Structures are given as structure tokens and as C-alpha cells.
Amino acid sequence: MDYKSIIEKLGGSITVDMYQKMLEIREFEEKIRFLFLEGKMPGTIHQYIGMEACAVGVCSALKEDDVIASTHRSHGHAIAKGLLMNSIMAELYGKATGCCKGKGGSMHIGDIEKGMIPSIAIVGGNIPIIVGVALAFKLKKEKRVAVSFFGDGASNTGAFHEGLNMAAVYNVPAVFVCENNLYAASTNIKRVLKIENIADRAKAYGMRGDIGDGMNVISVFIKAKKAIELARNGKGPTLLELKTFRFCGHSRRDPSNYIPKEEKEYWKKKDPIPFYEKILLKENIINDKRAEEIKRKVEEKVNDAIEFGQQSPEPKPEDTLSGLYVNMEVQV
Amino acid sequence: MRLSIAEALRKAIHDEMQRDERVFCIGEDIGIPAGYGGAFTVTLGLEKDFRERIIDTPISEIGIFGTACGAAIMGMRPIADVQYGDFIFCAMDQVVNQIAKLRYMSGGKIKVPVVIRAPVGVTGRGAQHAQCIEPYFISCPGIKIVAPATAYDAMGLLKSAVRDDDPVLMLEHKLLYGSKGIRAESGGIDASSEIPDENYIVPIGKGIIRREGKDVTVIGILLMMHYNLQAAKILENDGIQCEVIDPRTLYPLDLPLILNSIRKTGRVVIVEESPKQGGIGAEIGVQVAENISDYLLAPITRIAAPNTPAPFSPTLEKFYIPQPEKIADTIRTLIKKY
Numbered sequence: 107m108d109y110k111s112i113i114e115k116l117g118g119s120i121t122v123d124m125y126q127k128m129l130e131i132r133e134f135e136e137k138i139r140f141l142f143l144e145g146k147m148p149g150t151i152h153q154y155i156g157m158e159a160c161a162v163g164v165c166s167a168l169k170e171d172d173v174i175a176s177t178h179r180s181h182g183h184a185i186a187k188g189l190l191m192n193s194i195m196a197e198l199y200g201k202a203t204g205c206c207k208g209k210g211g212s213m214h215i216g217d218i219e220k221g222m223i224p225s226i227a228i229v230g231g232n233i234p235i236i237v238g239v240a241l242a243f244k245l246k247k248e249k250r251v252a253v254s255f256f257g258d259g260a261s262n263t264g265a266f267h268e269g270l271n272m273a274a275v276y277n278v279p280a281v282f283v284c285e286n287n288l289y290a291a292s293t294n295i296k297r298v299l300k301i302e303n304i305a306d307r308a309k310a311y312g313m314r315g316d317i318g319d320g321m322n323v324i325s326v327f328i329k330a331k332k333a334i335e336l337a338r339n340g341k342g343p344t345l346l347e348l349k350t351f352r353f354c355g356h357s358r359r360d361p362s363n364y365i366p367k368e369e370k371e372y373w374k375k376k377d378p379i380p381f382y383e384k385i386l387l388k389e390n391i392i393n394d395k396r397a398e399e400i401k402r403k404v405e406e407k408v409n410d411a412i413e414f415g416q417q418s419p420e421p422k423p424e425d426t427l428s429g430l431y432v433n434m435e436v437q438v
Numbered sequence: 439m440r441l442s443i444a445e446a447l448r449k450a451i452h453d454e455m456q457r458d459e460r461v462f463c464i465g466e467d468i469g470i471p472a473g474y475g476g477a478f479t480v481t482l483g484l485e486k487d488f489r490e491r492i493i494d495t496p497i498s499e500i501g502i503f504g505t506a507c508g509a510a511i512m513g514m515r516p517i518a519d520v521q522y523g524d525f526i527f528c529a530m531d532q533v534v535n536q537i538a539k540l541r542y543m544s545g546g547k548i549k550v551p552v553v554i555r556a557p558v559g560v561t562g563r564g565a566q567h568a569q570c571i572e573p574y575f576i577s578c579p580g581i582k583i584v585a586p587a588t589a590y591d592a593m594g595l596l597k598s599a600v601r602d603d604d605p606v607l608m609l610e611h612k613l614l615y616g617s618k619g620i621r622a623e624s625g626g627i628d629a630s631s632e633i634p635d636e637n638y639i640v641p642i643g644k645g646i647i648r649r650e651g652k653d654v655t656v657i658g659i660l661l662m663m664h665y666n667l668q669a670a671k672i673l674e675n676d677g678i679q680c681e682v683i684d685p686r687t688l689y690p691l692d693l694p695l696i697l698n699s700i701r702k703t704g705r706v707v708i709v710e711e712s713p714k715q716g717g718i719g720a721e722i723g724v725q726v727a728e729n730i731s732d733y734l735l736a737p738i739t740r741i742a743a744p745n746t747p748a749p750f751s752p753t754l755e756k757f758y759i760p761q762p763e764k765i766a767d768t769i770r771t772l773i774k775k776y
Contacts, residue, residue: 173512238511241493269505430541432541434690
């Protein structure tokens with residue numbers, strides 16, 4: 107890839123923003139992992155470490171009023187789409203100041219004001235919903251795009267099949283981003299899928315399919331931008347597969363012993379953050395000093411968010427009863 | 439003008455689509471020219487006036503309800519239907535996990551105003567085109583459930599449902615539609631009404647007394663409401679006066695209406711077309727017991743289908759569905775004893 111000309115074309119601002127966003131996700135996930143293992147954070151967590159280039163590359167190609175849907179592994183998408191980090195952190199702590207007022211938690215992060223519906227933690231479940239979001243844009247003649255993020259596991263659900271077929275039939279402005287990190291919890295995709303590329307399934311729906319390197323934020327950005335532009339201009343949806351890997355377990359304390367050591371080492375060498383950092387340094391977009399500054403800023407931002415989350419008030423117990431119906435009390 | 443339930447629903451949908459361009463219909467076989475107009479003709483011909491907003495789907499229930507959910511979040515007003523209520527089970531994730539819960543999970547920040555239309559009732563088709571699905575959804579917070587037994591209520595409740603900001607499941611009975619032509623049902627019951635010229639709604643959450651009486655309160659929805667009226671007629675000859683209540687909405691239930699009636703009669707019989715275990719009779723019965731057991735002269739009584747799937751054979755089916763005679767017999771015995 108000719109990074110020099112690509113980066114020149116993109117401009118310094120977006121390329122540095124993508125770097126910072128990836129660092130934010132990494133720092134956020136590393137810090138909460140620690141807090142979680144210390145028992146200071148409630149609930150469960152599914153982390154995005156290693157996959158940062160996917161969320162950041164795609165979301166950087168979106169407009170603010172475009173809409174995304176995420177999964178149980180939602181933190182990365184939320185940060186990339188521009189949700190306030192404080193409100194994400196507070197949600198993980200189950201606080202009243204959280205983006206879902208403590209009703210959602212780690213698996214349901216979202217903020218419609220920022221173009222992210224609550225994350226759907228049923229594998230595959232967000233795919234038909236994004237078809238509906240995109241259909242609404244089409245019916246209202248709005249030039250907005252809807253993006254569904256899901257994993258390799260979701261591509262084997264009925265919701266994937268029904269959703270993609272309907273998206274193609276109605277030609278809605280949607281992009282289906284399959285982050286293929288090779289493992290559905292502990293099951294390697296090769297055990298449950300006979301074909302090499304999930305993107306090949308697009309053909310079966312009469313939909314455009316494409317594959318990007320999910321460890322390379324520039325590759326992701328370029329592929330996503332193309333798919334998003336096609337969708338926005340009425341040229342139909344795309345199934346975009348991003349080849350990626352998670353450097354952490356499926357959830358919580360999972361040490362991912364089911365992944366061979368060699369495989370972990372292979373992917374670790376492709377860590378998207380140092381990879382991208384090297385490109386930015388080489389093309390003189392940033393220097394070492396600027397990189398250090400950005401890292402310090404990111405660390406401060408995450409620390410502030412933790413402080414905010416910890417200091418925020420708990421919801422009132424009786425808040426359990428609010429926010430279900432629009433104009434009706436819950437019958438007790 | 440006098441309309442059947444199918445005609446009243448069709449007119450209500452037409453009115454709402456004309457009033458509000460956010461309203462659209464999505465389902466299988468709903469707007470195919472020279473087709474069915476949905477399994478029971480409710481949407482017949484609507485595509486002529488609203489081609490863009492009558493969306494025919496593949497046979498993809500997950501897709502139908504997921505799409506409705508996403509569009510509703512973005513401010514649309516989808517009316518999503520299944521050909522038979524039983525088919526909703528194919529899309530339980532979308533209905534129960536998504537449509538019902540997303541607003542709550544968002545901390546009350548989004549709205550999911552989906553109308554779900556579901557034909558129900560045991561009608562000569564065996565076990566999988568037969569179920570009265572309300573027990574599954576009455577235990578699902580987040581969804582309102584309405585069940586019109588007359589054309590007047592069908593129109594008024596459909597309009598309320600479309601205008602409501604929350605998800606509403608509308609149960610429609612196959613034997614009450616009054617569908618015509620090749621989609622006509624044998625054994626149907628006349629549920630047509632005189633529909634006023636002026637626009638009206640029937641509020642969600644309000645039941646109605648269909649027949650006044652002092653001896654026993656008889657509760658049932660849809661077909662069972664009509665059977666309860668027939669049973670009440672039979673019991674006139676025994677000098678027994680039934681107060682027949684049509685809840686019209688199952689959630690939120692018009693409990694005050696029910697309790698006031700039982701305070702007067704001292705007896706309550708709940709009739710349902712689905713199996714007795716975990717049914718609406720259990721729910722309504724317990725709510726009565728929790729609130730006014732002092733007023734009860736007789737045990738709370740349920741008449742329901744047996745705890746089996748619906749059988750096919752007409753002989754078996756007749757045994758399965760509570761018949762007016764059986765309802766009358768049960769009430770007669772109850773009153774004799776208490």
C-alpha cells in the first residue's frame with residue numbers, strides 16, 4: 107500500500123484522530139480490565155483489545171448522524187462513534203450518569219444522540235434491526251447510512267440470513283461489517299464454517315462483498331468509505347468482512363487457552379496500534395514527542411472517566427420502574 | 439356503515455397511513471396485486487394507494503420484526519404482521535429481547551412504537567396455526583396487548599396502537615374477521631359493527647361491560663367473549679344473570695372494571711381459548727384474589743383449553759375449545775353450589 111499518497115489525501119487531522127481513537131479504546135479496555143479483575147467494577151465485560159482498527163476505521167468514514175449498532179463487545183464501537191467516554195464508563199459502573207442511566211451496562215452501551223442504538227447482545231440480533239434503521243432512512247429520503255457490527259459467529263445465525271437478504275431486496279443504505287476475529291467464544295470459525303471468507307456469502311444475497319485487513323486502520327477506512335458511499339448514494343448494501351483478532355479472552359477472566367500460543371504470537375505481531383504508529387512516524391504526520399503527548403492525553407482522559415464513573419451517583423432503587431413505557435407507569 | 443373486523447382494520451390502517459406518513463405496513467403477502475392482502479384480507483388493496491409503504495417481505499419473521507424495530511427507533515410507525523400468531527415464535531428474539539426491551543435498556547432514551555398484528559384462534563388447522571399466544575406475552579414487560587372482539591373496537595384500538603409510543607401486540611381472531619372470498623373462514627361469528635363516520639379511538643387499557651348482570655362476572659376476550667354472551671343467553675332461562683366483561687386490553691389490564699363487577703356479583707369465571715396452565719385466567723384470577731378475596735362467594739373459576747396442543751379432528755377441536763354450552767353448564771353448577 108502506498109501509505110504516503112493515501113495519508114496525504116486523507117489529511118493530517120483525520121489520520122491523527124484515528125490514532126488517538128485507537129489509543130483511547132486500548133487504554134480504556136486495559137484500564138477497565140484491571141478494575142474488573144480487582145472486583146471494583148460490576149457485571150461482565152467483553153473486550154475489544156486488538157480489534158481497534160475495525161471500529162475506528164469504519165466510524166471515521168461515517169458522518170455524525172449515521173447510525174451504528176454493536177454487540178456484547180461494544181466499548182470500542184461506542185468510543186469510535188463518539189459517545190462521551192465518561193458516560194460509557196459510568197454505564198459500566200451502573201451509575202445514573204451512564205449513557206443508559208445504569209439500565210444497560212457493558213453489553214448494551216449506546217446513545218441515540220450520538221448515532222448508536224443500544225448494543226444488542228444477542229448474537230446476530232442487530233442485523234435485521236439495522237435493516238430497519240436503513241429502511242427508515244430510505245423511506246424518509248434521508249441520505250444517512252446504517253452500519254451493523256457483528257462477529258464471525260453471527261454470520262451463522264438466521265438473523266444474518268434474513269437480514270442480509272432483505273437489505274439486498276430493499277436496496278437499503280446499510281453496511282454489514284463482519285469483524286471476523288476467528289473465534290466465537292472458544293470455537294474456531296474453521297470448525298463451524300466450510301468456506302474461507304464470510305464475505306463470499308454476499309454473492310448469495312445479490313449483495314456486494316468486500317474484505318479488509320482488520321489490523322490496518324487505513325485498509326479498513328478505505329474499504330468502509332467505499333461501502334458507505336455506495337450505500338449513501340442508493341447503490342445498495344455491502345457485506346464487509348474485516349480479518350481481525352482479539353488479544354483478550356471472550357469475556358471476563360477467560361485466558362483463551364483454546365487459542366494456540368503460536369496463533370496468538372502471530373497476531374500479536376500485527377497489533378494495529380504500533381503498526382499504524384510506525385506509518386504515521388515514517389510519513390512525518392507525528393513525531394515521537396507528539397505521540398507521547400497524545401498518549402498522555404489519552405491516559406488522562408481515561409483516568410478522568412474512571413474518576414467520573416466512580417464518583418457518579420448510584421441510580422435510585424425505584425428507578426428500576428422508570429423508562430419502560432413512554433406514557434404509562436409500570437403496573438406494580 | 440357496517441363493517442367486519444377485517445374491513446374495519448383495513449380502513450383504520452388506511453386512515454392512519456393517510457394521516458401520518460411515518461406509518462407503514464410490513465409482512466408476508468400483504469400487498470401483492472391480485473394476492474391475498476395478508477392471510478385474512480386486512481391489507482387488501484392498500485398497495486394501490488400506498489405502494490411505497492406496503493412492504494411485502496420474504497418469509498422471514500426475524501427480518502420482519504427486526505426491520506420494524508429498527509425503523510421504529512428511527513421514528514417510523516411500522517405495522518408488522520404475521521400470517522398466523524404462531525409464526526411470531528420464529529422471531530421471539532426480535533419481539534421479546536429487542537422490541538420489548540430496547541427502550542428500557544437505553545435508559546428511556548429511545549422509543550420503539552411497533553404495532554404487531556397477530557391472527558389467533560383454534561380453527562381447523564391443527565396445532566401450528568392455532569395458538570392463542572397471549573400467555574407468552576403477558577409475562578413480557580414492555581409490550582401492551584390488545585384484543586378487539588368487535589369491528590368497532592378493532593378500528594379504535596388499531597388507531598390507538600399506531601399512535602401509541604410503545605410496542606403494541608394486537609390479537610385478532612380468525613373466526614371474527616369476517617374475511618370474504620377465498621380467505622373466508624368456515625364457522626365464523628359475526629363481529630361486525632356499525633362504524634361511525636367521525637374519527638374515533640378506543641383507548642388502550644379500557645375494558646367494557648358487554649352485558650350487565652348481578653350473579654356472576656364472566657371474563658373473556660375475542661371468540662370467548664362472544665361465547666360468553668351466548669352462554670349468558672342460555673342461562674337467562676335458568677334465571678341466572680351474567681355480567682359479561684370484555685377486557686379488550688390484556689396489558690395494561692382494566693382491573694378496576696373487573697373488580698367493581700365482582701364486588702357486585704361475588705363470583706368470577708374466566709374463559710380462555712388457550713391451555714389453562716400459566717394462562718391469562720391464572721393472571722387475572724390471582725389479581726382478583728390479591729385485591730378482593732373478601733367479596734368472593736365462590737372460588738375463582740377458570741374454563742380453558744386442556745393442557746395440550748390444539749388437535750385437528752373437528753370432534754377433538756370441539757372438545758378443546760370451551761363451548762358456550764360448557765361455559766353455561768359450569769356457571770350453572772357454580773351458582774347452584776355457592
